Amino acid sequence: MPANFEKQSYWRERFASETSFEWLASSAAFMDVLAPYLQHLANSARILHLGSGTSDLHIHLRQHGFLDVTNIDYEPLALERGQHLERNQFGDVRTKYFVGDATRLELEERYHVAIDKSTADAIACGVDDAVVSMAKGVRRCLEDNGFWVCLSYSPSRFENEHVKRIFEIEVISKVPTSKTRPTDPDIFHYCYLLRPKRQTQQSSR
Ligand SMILES: C[S@@+](CC[C@H](N)C(=O)[O-])C[C@H]1O[C@@H](n2cnc3c(N)ncnc32)[C@H](O)[C@@H]1O
Structure with missing residues (x-):
């Protein structure tokens, strides 16, 4: 990704x-990966959708019965787009929209699930420890038994020792990307599951 993907001005112009x-990935394809992890949750589960952009992931979550979804993006236009998509689909807006910086999360609620589709990737284009700041913030607003699912193009998105101290990290799916020619190399996207480590709560503050 070019370096300006972390800049709000880039997204404002784009949106x-x-x-x-x-x-x-499409939200439908991502939901297939998420399904085994979401199926044990009550419909009242609090879900934090990080860097919602112009994705329709919140529509899919709502279609699966999850209404307590908070869509966060630092670019207000993204949230306008998200509300428009939701209203078009359902005739009303019931998920929540919040302008916020995912590298400085200080939220009142604690969430059962945090989901991001390539938002950590955009944030990783910024200063070196931006993903660490994001991880610390996500940990602060996750329930102790909650989890974070992140889809990333990077096989080493969460290699940082600070992140590993806060979360148990597992790749739950390697999603092959489509090829234009049979001779193209195999390229994957990586779906990470991050579960808070209890003993390191102190270091997440
Ligand atoms: C690569 S796009 C992904 C959008 C969407 N999740 C998707 O799958 O289509 C990254 C998104 O993260 C947002 N973003 C980037 N840095 C952010 C930050 N520090 N805080 C909040 N949102 C951020 C951008 O505005 C953009 O909507």
């Missing part, structure tokens, strides 16, 4: 004309 776009 001025873009009303709907999916990074890395």
Whole structure:
């Protein structure tokens, strides 16, 4: 990704004309990966959708019965786009929208699930410890038995020792990308499951 993917000005300009776009995978394909992890949750589970952009992931979550979904993005236009998509689909807006920086999360609620589709990737284009700041913030607002699912293009998105101290990290799916020619190399996207480590809560503060 070019370095400006972490800049809000990049996204503002982009969302001025873009009303709907999916990074890395369609929401339907991502929901297939998420399904085994979401199926044990009550419909009242609190879900934090990080860097919602112009994705329709919140629509899919709502279709699966999850209404307590908070969509966060630092670019207000993204949230306008998200509300428009939801209203178009359901005739009303019931999920929540919050302008916020995912590298400085200080939220009142604690969530059962945090989900991001390539938001950590965009954040990783910024300063070196931006993903660490994001991870610490996600930990602060996750329930102790909650989890974070992240879809990333990077096989080493969470290699940082600080992140490993806070979370148990597992790749739950390697999603092959489509090829234009049979001779193209195999390229994957990586779906990470991050579960809080109890003993390191102190270091997440
Ligand atoms: C690569 S796009 C992914 C969008 C969407 N999740 C998808 O799958 O299509 C990254 C998104 O994260 C948002 N973003 C980037 N840095 C952010 C930050 N520090 N805090 C909140 N949102 C951020 C951008 O505005 C953009 O909507």
